[in-house]
Amino acid sequence: MTFQVYDTTLRDGAQREGLTYSVVDKLAVARLLDEFGVGFIEGGWPGAVPKDTEFFRRARTELDLKHAQLVAFGATRKVGVAVAADPQVRALLDARTPAVALVAKADLRHVERALRTTAAENLAMIRDTVTHLVAEGRRVFVDGEHFFDGYRHDPAYGAAVVETALAAGAEVMVLCDTNGGMLPSQVTAAIADLVARTGVDPGRLGMHAQNDTACAVANTIAAVEAGVRHVQGTANGYGERPGNADIFAVVANLQLKLGLPVLPEGCLEQMVRVSHAIAEIANIAPDTHQAYAGAAAFAHKAGLHASAIKVDPLLYNHVDPLVVGNGMRILITEMAGRASVELKSRELGLDLAGHPETLARVTSRVKELEAGGWSFEAADASFELLVRSELPGAAPTRPFALESYRVLVEHREDGAVVSEATVKIRVRGERVIATAEGNGPINALDEALRVGLCRHYPELRDFELADYKVRILEGSHGTGAVTRVLVETADGTGRDWTTVGVHPNVVEASWRALVDALTYGLDRAHV
Numbered sequence: 001m002t003f004q005v006y007d008t009t010l011r012d013g014a015q016r017e018g019l020t021y022s023v024v025d026k027l028a029v030a031r032l033l034d035e036f037g038v039g040f041i042e043g044g045w046p047g048a049v050p051k052d053t054e055f056f057r058r059a060r061t062e063l064d065l066k067h068a069q070l071v072a073f074g075a076t077r078k079v080g081v082a083v084a085a086d087p088q089v090r091a092l093l094d095a096r097t098p099a100v101a102l103v104a105k106a107d108l109r110h111v112e113r114a115l116r117t118t119a120a121e122n123l124a125m126i127r128d129t130v131t132h133l134v135a136e137g138r139r140v141f142v143d144g145e146h147f148f149d150g151y152r153h154d155p156a157y158g159a160a161v162v163e164t165a166l167a168a169g170a171e172v173m174v175l176c177d178t179n180g181g182m183l184p185s186q187v188t189a190a191i192a193d194l195v196a197r198t199g200v201d202p203g204r205l206g207m208h209a210q211n212d213t214a215c216a217v218a219n220t221i222a223a224v225e226a227g228v229r230h231v232q233g234t235a236n237g238y239g240e241r242p243g244n245a246d247i248f249a250v251v252a253n254l255q256l257k258l259g260l261p262v263l264p265e266g267c268l269e270q271m272v273r274v275s276h277a278i279a280e281i282a283n284i285a286p287d288t289h290q291a292y293a294g295a296a297a298f299a300h301k302a303g304l305h306a307s308a309i310k311v312d313p314l315l316y317n318h319v320d321p322l323v324v325g326n327g328m329r330i331l332i333t334e335m336a337g338r339a340s341v342e343l344k345s346r347e348l349g350l351d352l353a354g355h356p357e358t359l360a361r362v363t364s365r366v367k368e369l370e371a372g373g374w375s376f377e378a379a380d381a382s383f384e385l386l387v388r389s390e391l392p393g394a395a396p397t398r399p400f401a402l403e404s405y406r407v408l409v410e411h412r413e414d415g416a417v418v419s420e421a422t423v424k425i426r427v428r429g430e431r432v433i434a435t436a437e438g439n440g441p442i443n444a445l446d447e448a449l450r451v452g453l454c455r456h457y458p459e460l461r462d463f464e465l466a467d468y469k470v471r472i473l474e475g476s477h478g479t480g481a482v483t484r485v486l487v488e489t490a491d492g493t494g495r496d497w498t499t500v501g502v503h504p505n506v507v508e509a510s511w512r513a514l515v516d517a518l519t520y521g522l523d524r525a526h527v
């Protein structure tokens with residue numbers, strides 16, 4: 001059997017707390033998963049969840065999948081009900097998918113206590129349902145719920161479930177760690193024992209791992225190392241409770257670490273795009289620190305890392321980030337060394353290789369400023385201005401010189417609070433005084449500065465304050481608290497940049513970040 005990558009983002013992934021997809025969302029996620037090259041997309045449970053029934057109906061005309069087959073998920077027939085008379089089984093056929101997945105009880109305790117039936121009736125439910133669906137022309141996967149817990153309790157029954165499903169015509173028997181409590185060594189031992197006990201071909205076994213021990217990806221890889229050739233997972237690890245095995249990490253590990261070409265050519269590099277697009281649809285902020293796909297997955301803060309990366313990026317990256325569509329970033333913080341500053345500057349288009357004094361000055365200035373509360377890690381634009389001020393012949397053009405600014409906050413009798421700011425600046429030799437109101441002191445200051453500059457710099461009208469973050473930093477060693485402000489500015493063309501300002505006074509900290517933001521943006525506009 002060829003290797004099967006089976007995605008359950010739209011079924012198990014949708015069981016995550018706080019996540020709800022519309023049918024349109026589900027169709028969009030399915031298209032993205034197909035672009036990522038998975039072989040199977042489990043779309044939901046038709047007949048149980050009305051939205052899922054609708055998804056399968058619309059998928060027939062609205063999805064044109066290149067790599068994946070759609071799978072409808074459901075349960076084995078009900079206890080004591082003839083399979084042909086079970087409406088849930090009928091709904092699986094009505095979904096008209098090429099493949100069907102059946103959840104089946106694989107732990108005798110669940111059979112007796114949750115299904116409230118006998119060991120033999122559960123095996124009959126599995127046999128009848130698989131046989132019926134195979135006879136209707138479906139590929140059938142059986143998900144053995146609680147397989148691993150059940151196998152420890154009663155291995156003979158777990159083995160009987162596996163043998164029954166495969167003998168009835170199931171293509172793959174998927175071993176599920178439903179409670180997510182297993183460790184990799186336990187997964188390996190259970191599969192080895194199952195294979196020895198039954199003689200089953202491990203190539204007809206699959207793995208479905210929940211992440212309750214944070215081992216879902218490791219457990220899936222352990223299963224593959226034990227011979228399993230069908231892996232299940234969800235985009236970004238979404239799923240019930242802590243989630244499922246992250247399909248991106250599973251697939252990347254299989255391809256890049258075990259050398260198994262489980263995705264079609266050209267698909268692995270779609271990972272970051274697909275991961276973030278699905279997060280967007282799910283309305284969940286992408287996890288910056290997600291393995292392989294996170295924005296920080298290849299971000300380096302430590303100066304020592306940067307010094308080796310300067311020689312060869314692979315000295316400090318476990319794979320080339322480009323193979324999964326990611327990129328490497330160097331972070332500038334108090335932990336930076338000269339190599340970090342040189343690499344980051346290169347990333348920003350500034351070559352400091354022949355400027356050892358500048359490198360040394362910028363590095364010590366960064367450390368000094370960071371000790372005082374500045375943070376350049378998320379403020380590339382302020383870092384670039386700092387480097388350019390120190391680099392001979394590269395100083396940025398300062399659009400104005402400040403004479404003074406003043407901000408008033410007025411609480412009126414009727415309860416209204418109005419802020420007003422006045423700036424006095426010199427722009428291209430002209431003295432300008434500008435006043436503006438705003439919904440807060442920083443907004444008023446920003447407006448006044450723009451009013452004062454706009455006649456000389458009309459492109460400022462396109463700049464907008466996209467985000468504003470304030471953090472009060474505790475004072476230490478006898479100093480008072482300081483305020484750090486991060487300002488994100490956008491210019492309407494899709495470009496944005498972040499600047500930082502620090503001062504004990506929040507207005508002055510904001511002013512510094514604003515001035516850097518306008519200086520950077522205007523300087524760029526004139527390059």
Ligand SMILES: CC(=O)SCCNC(=O)CCNC(=O)[C@H](O)C(C)(C)COP(=O)(O)OP(=O)(O)OC[C@H]1O[C@@H](n2cnc3c(N)ncnc32)[C@H](O)[C@@H]1OP(=O)(O)O
Nearest residue numbers: 045047048049075076077078079103104105114115145178
């Ligand atoms: C491990 C997993 O995550 S599997 C996926 C689980 N996903 C979901 O549950 C989401 C969708 N579920 C639903 O919409 C509903 O729970 C439904 C429609 C499936 C069932 O709803 P209801 O008919 O109201 O039953 P309820 O949820 O209370 O109980 C489930 C029934 O299925 C039975 N059942 C549970 N597992 C199986 C199985 N593998 N095979 C057959 N029957 C099963 C239970 O014994 C119970 O039967 P009972 O009604 O005779 O007591």
Ligand SMILES: CC(=O)C(=O)O
Nearest residue numbers: 012143145146176178
């Ligand atoms: C089938 C499934 O989702 C589980 O057993 O966890």
